[in-house]
Amino acid sequence: MSPADTDVAMIPRRVTRAERIADDIHLFELRDPAGGELPEFSAGAHVSLRVPNGLIRKYSLCNDPAERDRYVIAVKREAGGRGGSQSLIRDVGEGTEVPVSPPANNFALAKSPAGYLFIAGGIGITPIMAMIRELAAAGGRFKLYYCTRSPEGTAFRDELLAPELRGKVKIHHDGGDLAKALDLWPVVEKPQGHLYCCGPRGLMQAVRDMTGRLGWRRAAAASRCRWARPSSTRCATTASTCPARARAAPAGPAARGSSPATRIIATWCSPTTSARPTSWCACRAHAPAKS
Secondary structure (H helix, E strand, O other): OOHHHHHOOOEEEEEEEEEEEEOOEEEEEEEOOOOOOOOOOOOOOEEEEEOOOOOEEEEEOOOOOOOOOOEEEEEEOOOOOOOHHHHHHHHOOOOOEEEEOOOEOOOOOOOOOOOEEEEEEHHHHHHHHHHHHHHHHHOOOEEEEEEEOOHHHOOOHHHHOOHHHOOOEEEEEOOOOHHHOOOOHHHHOOOOOEEEEEEEHHHHHHHHHHHHHOOOEOOOOOOOOOOOOOOOOOOOOOOOOOOOOEEOOOOOOOOOOOOHHHOOEOOEEOOOOOOOOOOEEEEEEEOOOOO
């Protein structure tokens, strides 16, 4: 927990819904106890909660940002964590009041007339759910690739398989077998619009490696990479640089006939709030305009 976490003013919010939505994933709906409106938020935002065992944890908001009467979070039970998610799932039910901070956003959805590409792994789907809900309501262009181990462990599966999202969402199950992982190369080899990725370290590294081969280059003025916590876990990194210091992914030769005009521009930033490396992180990048 960073010093900033303890300085944020928290206000009691009432849990009006608490239910299991997938294996080891529980959804919580938070509302104002008096029935008033909540502070507005934007897609990609998170809130901090003080869970019953006293720990403070950050959770991405996954409902439509147009909703002002509730916040919705999805929490994965982390068996190897420090007990924050377990305390929330075990000790909080409908009617419970929990201290919640105002929303903050380190993973905002930027405007992209060319559309959006989303890559999510596991509970990393949470901030992206708010994004696609906002885009779907506005008729925005996007494609989501969502990787999980099994249908039973896939949060929001029924919603994402709805007819109105047909052709915009691909869900891939690998059973925990790396040999059955989604082939991401065809997904990222032709950059267009903005790319958002949120998920476990292995997924993030795969995206980095493949986009690096396409010739990622440093462009701090044109692009930002933002780290977010989709669950109670912290960002996966062993770097100690400040978020203001960017580093580019290693440049590599263009592959499969890609040209410099189609290179993705990105800036990679390292978080400072991680006390120890764990397993979840998120980033954003975009393709440069064609000359």
